[in-house]
Amino acid sequence: MKAITIDSYGKQVPLVMTEQPMPEIGEHDVLVDIHAASLNPIDFKIKEGKMKFLLSYKFPLILGNDFSGVVVKVGERVNAYKPGDEVFGRPRKNRIGTLAEFIAVHEDDISLKPRNLSFEEAASIPLVGLTTYQAFVDILKLQKGQKILIHAGSGGVGTFAIQLAKWMGAFVATTASDKGYDLVKSMGADLIINYKKENFEDMLTGYDAVFDTLGGAALEKSFRILKPGGQIVSVSGMPNARFGKEANLGWIKTTILSIISHKTTALEKKTNTRYHFLFMKPSGVQLNIIKEYIEEGHIKPVIDKVYPLEDTGQAFQYLEAGGAKGKVVIRIK
Secondary structure (H helix, E strand, C coil): CEEEEECCCCCCCCCEEEECCCCCCCCCEEEEEEEEEECCHHHHHHHCCCCCCCCCCCCCEECCCCEEEEEEEECCCCCCCCCCCEEEECCCHHHCCCCECEEEEEHHHEEECCCCCCHHHHHCCHHHHHHHHHHHHHHCCCCCCCEEEECCCCCHHHHHHHHHHHHCCCEEEEEECHHHHHHHHHHCCCEEEECCCCCHHHHCCCEEEEEECCCHHHHHHHHHHEEEEEEEEECCCCCCHHHHHHCCCCHHHHHHHHHHCHHHHHHHHHHCCEEEECCCCCCHHHHHHHHHHHHCCCCCCCEEEEEEHHHHHHHHHHHHCCCCCCEEEEECC
């Protein structure tokens, strides 16, 4: 099968189209003929070796973290799916590889594809959908009437997050540029801050929550806008010791995380708030909930560009340059 692979970590390491053996399936796996996949910032981090502390991979490594496609074969203990089913999913972290013609994936990591979406639209959903759902439902327990700041509202995560937060009844502030204004407004954002002209930390106060997709200075400034007891969930900040313990990383790695996250821990204490680093977990159960939201019309996918598999390198460059409005998708079939 054709697949996009790397032979080593590094920013300049080329993405190469190679022939790889067909995946073998276990008793709880399904073999999926992939029709589309989408790109996410974690793809760059994996490619450049920035995730080595948390994830270990062998080379050649097939990249890609979410997909949609058609089931062609099922393991002997799979009962929920059959050949011909249209599915979408996010494989578990040690089994990535969606930038390929086929993938073997555990049945617990997929759901039937939303009936009202194309394969390209469905492929854009799993990673951003699960990330946002786990941030809002599992961690923040976002309530109707609460105020949340969503950074980078016109990005792949942001466009989904605004829609879910509004569906949950929250007041949503977001940051965007002039180019992203109309998009985030159409998603339902209540307050839009032009990050090129305005400082969100000077305009917002008393917020219940922040969903951070940027890290760095934006994350640090986010502590200023929270009310006491407020919470930040970040997918781009530094993992802390709490995450290390919850992820059972062992005392050495947990101690290292405690040291390198000292600044956010100090800000937590100073502002009487709570910081969470989110490393999303695959979940077919949660994908099925998201599927229902989509079929009911509460959330719509937002796609910026679609590239063929052979142009995945160009797609990486486009997304990494910043400014994409919504998701960048790779069409495989």
